[in-house]
Amino acid sequence: MTEILGASVTAAVLGVAAHVLYFSRGEHHLYGLRYVEVFFLSFLATTALVRRSLGGETQIDSAPGWSQSALISAGLHLYFLGGLYASCVTYRVLLSPLRRFPGPLDLRISSLSLVFRVRNSDAHKKVQDLHARYGPFVRIGPSALSIIDPAAIGAVHSGDSGFSKGDFYDLLHPAKSLQMMRNKKDHAARRRVWSAAFSDRALRGYEKRAVTYQNKLLARLAESVDSGKPTNVTRWIYAFSFDLTSDLALGKPFGSLDTDKKHWVIDVMDAGTVVLGLMLPTWVFRLLSDIPGLNGDFFKWFNFARDSMMTRAKTKPETPDMASALLSVFEGRDPTAEELALLTGDSQLIIGAGSDTSSSTMTVLLYLLAKHPQELAKLRVELAPLIVQTAPSSAISFSSEKLASAAQLNGIINETLRLYPVVPTATYRRAPPQGVSIAGTFVPGGTDVWTPQYAIGRSEEIYQDPNSFRPERWSEHPELVKDSRAFAPFLIGPFNCIGKPLALQTIRSTIAKIVCTFDISLPPGDDGRAFEAGIKDRWILGVPSLLLKLTKHPE
Template sequence: MVSTMHSVILALSLSVLVHRGLFIRGEWHLQAPAIFGGHVFAFLLLLVRQHLIHRPFGEVAVPAAAYLFGLLAGISVYRMYFHRLRAFPGPRLAALSKVWHVWKCRDSRGHHVLESWHQEYGSFVRTGPNEITIFHPAAYEVMDGPRNQNTRSDWYDLLYPRISSIFTREKAVHDARRKMWDQALSISSLKVYYERMAAQVRVLESIVADHGEKPLLVNDLMYWFAFDNMGDFGFGHDFGMLRERRPVDGAVYMRSAISLLGPFGPAIWIPRIAFAFIPGVWRVRHWFKMLEFSDSCMDERMKSGEGDGHLDLASTFIAHHKAAGANKLARQMLSGDTATMLVAGSDTTAPSLILLLYFLARYPEHAAKIQRELHGLDCADIRALSALPHLTATIHESMRLLPAVPTFSSRVVGPQGVTIDGTFIPGGTKICAPRYSIGRLEAAYEQPDNFIPERWYSRPELVKDKRAFAPFGVGRMSCVGKNLAMAQLRLVAAALLSKYHIRFARGERNGEAVERDLRDQLTANPGNLVLMFEKR
């Protein structure tokens, strides 16, 4: 009995030492698999020892339980009563652990979870042990404005050890990779990409025409279109999804893999553990299949060389890869940028297209205004389309109310901290800015829940604070492909509206399934949109 008590005291002391000496300092998400595996291994090793010396397992189990209890209790007490963010309002269990946030997002509706917390707790909500979610028009400017000293958060280690412009936390690496992307998306390159994009739109048009005026589920169609486009200007050829009218394996893997981030995105250490211990199980397997597909596309492009004469993003990536010496680090960067290109270049455009078509069907008066703008215009002329105020405003309003990336956006505040509207957030705190909620702030918009495209050109008084609208981000962290994305949205909308009236199919109840069933899985995954395209 005395021996057991002595072991329990030692275990409790060890738990305090581990918490205060290690876990309270710095970041541990990349070490999560080693920490989890190390604890399990140590416990199993002690059990084996007890078995070999013929001693009761209880002599190990009791101290082990005491250690875990002491560790968890110490962490809990510190986070709830002594942490520097303890005065911020928010769900108590979220302050205790991000596991609570994961649980609340188990059905991949994180945008509704955060909005409910915003309504209950206000503009600055503690949504994690060291995390503040900001529901304020200045959030994007504070995160990525010209005077910020913030860094990217732990989330950006998702692809580690792969590195890219997006998936890096080092500013110098980001700036270098960003220059490469800027080169790949130069003005002269964009002109070529727009022409090829217009060709893809014609294929999309042919599918709609072949379907006639029967109800058409457009979700898959838009994902096929976006993925084919990404293949075209990414690797010099599309994937044939529109022509074959079926997905390729890589697209299926990507959609399945990204769905992991619906529930688990708030706590990136959970996917990291899954990647380490169950890489062949469930959708985790598809995560690695997605990366394999991405790498295989780049490998094929590298083998083809420049002989095909196609301009594409990959050619720029490959040139930089070779210039860097084609070493292991350079390969990790090439792999990271390729995966980023596939996901960011297609999985944001597709939901944006679906949601834009949803709003055009729901508000036919705005579709009619765009149709009047299109009269006598070449619908493949990007420059002409970009000059149409109502078309652009309708796209912006769609993005405001239902953004393609509903909640994701996070940084770590610089060491000096930051003050927003009189609220000070200490340095080293993770801050988040959910687009879904910020796009509906009464502090930023008149009639924030109403679809009013005119607020973006003829009724500017309906926008109280322009800082709240940043669908592509701000500053050097903004989306490098925003011109391509806007071109795709304009081309598709113009092509379809010039020939058709877009209506909801019978029984679709004004398309209610689109918002009702929308999932927040890093990118938005809208519910089924079933439309009828009636010839004008």
């Protein structure tokens, strides 16, 4: 008994040492499965050693002896874990450099607590509530802060901030894309390749491609008008966005607008965003993804994108797509395996980030216009003189340059992004080792920092009447914006959204064509509350089905 007690104390001390000397230093999120394997092997080895100490060498087949040994081994490993987690909790609550920041006790102790809090994919609202209670700086994890002070945008995201991307961007490791690159030099080099895909000339080419899918979208919406039933706008906006981005990325659309069927890739991506909405710690996500059978859909999507990119590389489209810019660096040679993996990741990024983000914004924007008909009327007045009639006579188009300077249209887009930002909460940036001062508050080095745009966009300290839809705050009434530094729906700095010009161009022209073709309103008896309640934070904004009453707008 004395020997077991001594071994238990030793195991607990080893657990404390493991935390102090190893787990409290560096990053460990990529090694979860390895740690589980080592722990299991340690259990087996300890069981054998305990069995031997009990005289097991002469009783090899004694089942009771093995069960007793396994129980003792399990107990020793529990003592080890007890020591490790006791040290971990003590440090996080009493010794961490973040101990002076306010926040709930459970979030100080474990990031898994956040998973429970946001289990309904409502992190945007839960974090907003935390800031309402604790102030502009809130500790939301053992080593994480959420900051809504406007100064944080520049301090965290500008080019000279010293902040880097957090371990969240290793979710798909070793798969890569521009978005998931954490190394600043690698990211800058890859971004230079991408920049050609967003030149003025390239954007004009994408605009021509978009017309095809916009016309198909309008035709689908017109069909629902003829039926006399409310239209599921979400369904058709998403079909449009995925068809356009898959064409730009892979040279071939998913065909959802033509077939009225959701492509299986969209289902895979939808399932992925649901998981992201749980805000799992990176090590948990990585551990689950390393378990055989749980990542089959991702690899199916990866292989599809890779094969599609290889096919696209062998063709040359009449109108350049985004793949044209990404493939141009190879100058006729075949990409290496590593380069092909990066191309594949980038094509997935174009489809995922480009379609989900634009479609959610356009859907919410149409909802807000239906709810505020006076703003819709102002928009139509602004757009009417900008319409360019094309053949056939029923088709309309706009100059992208003129739409870019349309005050009401852009005010509506900005106001939509303020109220319902594409990435509502988690921006995952890590403070430099030396730490940094933000709005007079020192943030220790290595701290993971969020600048939650949803909570920022609804702060009374930053916006007057923050919960109201008032597009005029971006034009004739700038006094409604108390601090313009806070508005960064596409972020700023070297890690900002490189696709911002394309996203805005697509949103402007698509919305302009819809509102000049149809009258839109909420169905009778629908006040919009159900739609607003169904909006989710799945790292990116997730929107439910939006039913609108559409009628043909008089010429």
